[in-house]
Amino acid sequence: MRDQNHPESSRRADPSRAKLSHMGTLRLDLAVARAAFARFASYRAATVAGVATNTFFGVLLSAAVVAVARQRGEVSGYAEQDLVTQVWVMQGLLVTIAIWGWTELGERIRSGEVAVDLQRPVDLQRWWLSHDLGRAAYHALVRGTAPFVIASLLFTLRLPTDVATVPLFVISVVLAVVVSFGLRYLTNLAAFWIGDVRGVVRLSMAVWTALSGATVSLAFFPDRAERVLRWLPFAPMMQAPSDVWLERDAGMGRLAPIGQQLMWVVVVLGVGRVVQARGVRRVVINGG
Amino acid sequence: MDDARLYLRLVSGRARSQLQYRWGFVFDVLGATLVGALDLVAVLVLFSNIAVMDGWSALEVCVLFGVAQTAFALADLLVGHLDRLPVELRAGTFDTVLLQPRSSLLLMIASDFSVRRVGQVALSLAVLAVAWTRLGLGVALLDVALVTLTLVTGTVIFAAIWVIGAATTFWTIDTMELTNSLTYGGRQLTSYPLGIYHAWLRRFVVFVVPLGCVAYFPVRHLVGLEPASTSPLVRLAGVPAAAGLVVVAGFVWRAAVRTYRGTGS
Amino acid sequence: MSALVEAEHLAKTFVRRQRGGLRQGLRRGLRPVRAEHRAVDDVSFEIAEGEFVGYLGPNGAGKSTTIKMLTGILVPSSGRVQVAGLDPSRQRVELARRVGVVFGQRTQLWWDLPLRDSYELLRHVYRVPAADAASQLDRFVDLLDLGAFLDTPVRQLSLGQRMRGDLAAAFLHRPSLVYLDEPTIGLDVVAKAAVRRFLAAENAEQGTTIVLTSHDLADVERLCRRALVIDHGRLVHDGALADLVARLGSGRTLVVTTVDPVPPIELPGTEVVRTDGPKQWLRFDGNPAAVIAAVAAAVDVVDLTIEEPSVEQVIARLFAR
Numbered sequence: 001m002r003d004q005n006h007p008e009s010s011r012r013a014d015p016s017r018a019k020l021s022h023m024g025t026l027r028l029d030l031a032v033a034r035a036a037f038a039r040f041a042s043y044r045a046a047t048v049a050g051v052a053t054n055t056f057f058g059v060l061l062s063a064a065v066v067a068v069a070r071q072r073g074e075v076s077g078y079a080e081q082d083l084v085t086q087v088w089v090m091q092g093l094l095v096t097i098a099i100w101g102w103t104e105l106g107e108r109i110r111s112g113e114v115a116v117d118l119q120r121p122v123d124l125q126r127w128w129l130s131h132d133l134g135r136a137a138y139h140a141l142v143r144g145t146a147p148f149v150i151a152s153l154l155f156t157l158r159l160p161t162d163v164a165t166v167p168l169f170v171i172s173v174v175l176a177v178v179v180s181f182g183l184r185y186l187t188n189l190a191a192f193w194i195g196d197v198r199g200v201v202r203l204s205m206a207v208w209t210a211l212s213g214a215t216v217s218l219a220f221f222p223d224r225a226e227r228v229l230r231w232l233p234f235a236p237m238m239q240a241p242s243d244v245w246l247e248r249d250a251g252m253g254r255l256a257p258i259g260q261q262l263m264w265v266v267v268v269l270g271v272g273r274v275v276q277a278r279g280v281r282r283v284v285i286n287g288g
Numbered sequence: 289m290d291d292a293r294l295y296l297r298l299v300s301g302r303a304r305s306q307l308q309y310r311w312g313f314v315f316d317v318l319g320a321t322l323v324g325a326l327d328l329v330a331v332l333v334l335f336s337n338i339a340v341m342d343g344w345s346a347l348e349v350c351v352l353f354g355v356a357q358t359a360f361a362l363a364d365l366l367v368g369h370l371d372r373l374p375v376e377l378r379a380g381t382f383d384t385v386l387l388q389p390r391s392s393l394l395l396m397i398a399s400d401f402s403v404r405r406v407g408q409v410a411l412s413l414a415v416l417a418v419a420w421t422r423l424g425l426g427v428a429l430l431d432v433a434l435v436t437l438t439l440v441t442g443t444v445i446f447a448a449i450w451v452i453g454a455a456t457t458f459w460t461i462d463t464m465e466l467t468n469s470l471t472y473g474g475r476q477l478t479s480y481p482l483g484i485y486h487a488w489l490r491r492f493v494v495f496v497v498p499l500g501c502v503a504y505f506p507v508r509h510l511v512g513l514e515p516a517s518t519s520p521l522v523r524l525a526g527v528p529a530a531a532g533l534v535v536v537a538g539f540v541w542r543a544a545v546r547t548y549r550g551t552g553s
Numbered sequence: 554m555s556a557l558v559e560a561e562h563l564a565k566t567f568v569r570r571q572r573g574g575l576r577q578g579l580r581r582g583l584r585p586v587r588a589e590h591r592a593v594d595d596v597s598f599e600i601a602e603g604e605f606v607g608y609l610g611p612n613g614a615g616k617s618t619t620i621k622m623l624t625g626i627l628v629p630s631s632g633r634v635q636v637a638g639l640d641p642s643r644q645r646v647e648l649a650r651r652v653g654v655v656f657g658q659r660t661q662l663w664w665d666l667p668l669r670d671s672y673e674l675l676r677h678v679y680r681v682p683a684a685d686a687a688s689q690l691d692r693f694v695d696l697l698d699l700g701a702f703l704d705t706p707v708r709q710l711s712l713g714q715r716m717r718g719d720l721a722a723a724f725l726h727r728p729s730l731v732y733l734d735e736p737t738i739g740l741d742v743v744a745k746a747a748v749r750r751f752l753a754a755e756n757a758e759q760g761t762t763i764v765l766t767s768h769d770l771a772d773v774e775r776l777c778r779r780a781l782v783i784d785h786g787r788l789v790h791d792g793a794l795a796d797l798v799a800r801l802g803s804g805r806t807l808v809v810t811t812v813d814p815v816p817p818i819e820l821p822g823t824e825v826v827r828t829d830g831p832k833q834w835l836r837f838d839g840n841p842a843a844v845i846a847a848v849a850a851a852v853d854v855v856d857l858t859i860e861e862p863s864v865e866q867v868i869a870r871l872f873a874r
Binding site for chain 1: 315316318319320322323326327329330333334336337338340341342460462463464465466468469470473476477480484485486489
Binding site: 294297298302304306308381384387389546 | 628646647656661670706
């Protein structure tokens, strides 16, 4: 949670501007993402500590889930093994989608450093999205998979039975990261108006964690609440990818959660653009 | 005594400075309280599927939850800011603490006091009170004394683990998250009956890192779930656990500061 | 006079674990890569009660490591230190009551509280009796002109005001020894003068022993009678500052701007170190008035300024010998 705000490393993520004009935009995206990947790969002790934390929480949540499932046999069509597997998929997703405390953009807006970012011949939102995808790639590969692997020694976890599930899952995870990025980006943009976003970020992350299925799978919620929650932008971050992994739907129905994710990607990124434009105009008018 | 007075003075200074940012403060209190409330929602959602968990009803678990969360919130209020120690070590501000003629641990603990966490304390106490009343547990003097003692020892257990975890960052700067897994994880762990966990985990949290002694044993007795064969002394498991942890915490902190002074920043 | 600070063959060696790539990291698990760095190397000196000593050296020379050992923050690798009859590393807390420290870059004041509240809190940290603290504060309000901002939150103070506030904080408990690390850094001329006046007065009137670290040679020249110079962890000069300057020359530079560009000015006791169109830089060690008169007689002068050398330049010349 705390390893995302090292000022000394944020500079490293900034490839030299002189080269920009010679580079294609896509290549720039890749360069930004690679820099972010390297940045997070350098916190080795934090990685080990993080994996241990996710594993510990996974064990605790599994116990609670098992306690319920043992009595009921199944919950909303999820068997005990499904629910435990879901806990561990989500422990990997938590850090991958960075549901916790990203305030870097907000701090840059507050300190005025965002003016430097805005001078770059590249869109601010696109820049940070590339950065976030690079970060997510590292977290998915190392911190995302490690708890699941460790847990498979302690529990019998469910693995996909269909080969197609693997690419679908990867797509779903990428979309989950983008939705989460879009929401985090929006909360950080609030800094244009209120200055310090830490309180807003703390508040929103608490709500997202609870309503995305991260602390308790949406399966446990009363049916009507579950149906509503599945239509909010939080389920696409946690519940949707784990459902894809569990092969909840059959045939073309398997594309449904991904379709829902896509819809929210369009919405959060679009709203982000509008809000960003207004915020930037504010800075230009007020002179920061 | 003198140290306690100094602590109160320093902490009230911190509290005063936080109240200066009125809106940020209100927002922070609401946020911190909401975080606690959402934990309660998680418990209630799980219980919407079942009537009892490991023999405990929803209201009984709410008593457990109330006690454990109050202890956690109090510890967070007192020492939660030790999370920032790695930052202070990097910035060199810890040296300022060592230049003053007082215990470095006392000064670090007194260096902040997040008033916003008061909201979480209040919420947890409210959960405890409501569940307690609805179970019709009454206010027998001995029971109230046991709850109070449990809140104190629970707070001390959480706080000591926080101190030990923070002290280890003198050796390994980037591992504060590991400490968080014991503190925040401890809150999750102690809010449910210990019986739902694997035997090895139960043993670990009773005998190694005594998080299991925060609330489970006394509350089990208070809600009438203690097996008849159990010795009454088990209810007081938190006392030796808290005392032992305080000794360990003091020792680890001193060793950590000694290492820091040996190597410097 | 008795020695307040005694350091004998003081040394501090840091062991750094090398930070390498992932592969090195894996290998490190088996065999740690270690590098030793001698930050302070066999340093001995004494400071008598009531002295005002400059402790000088380039960045990374070992200045702050020495100060940390003298205050007990760091334990020496070898050698012996005694301050006010105490062993700093064993009796850190007792010693801290008799020592004051100002770090120019940091503050020990409470950021969001009025300045006055910081003194009240520090009074309790240092166990200063209320009456004593009040009389000290009265004195500081006069000497440092704190009155105007005593009730202002520290975060709203200017750098100069904050530094004055920090100085008062360091002297509040009547320390017998005060370490000052760059107390004038970033201050304007007026604020610098106020800080120097205060330090000179505390040293002369209260007999407080002061050890000053500064990059500003003027600070050291105006305040310190004695200078310790450290470089690469070793003590390379210990004596009167005047001796150091006499040994090396003041090393001032006269910047001469003439009406038209002229060939390099040749005068005894001066040396042209740089020219740029009508501007020339003359290094000299002697009396400035005599040099200025000689220059004015030799060429048509439009403008003259004197540049003071920095501590670094003086020390660099010390090693050039």
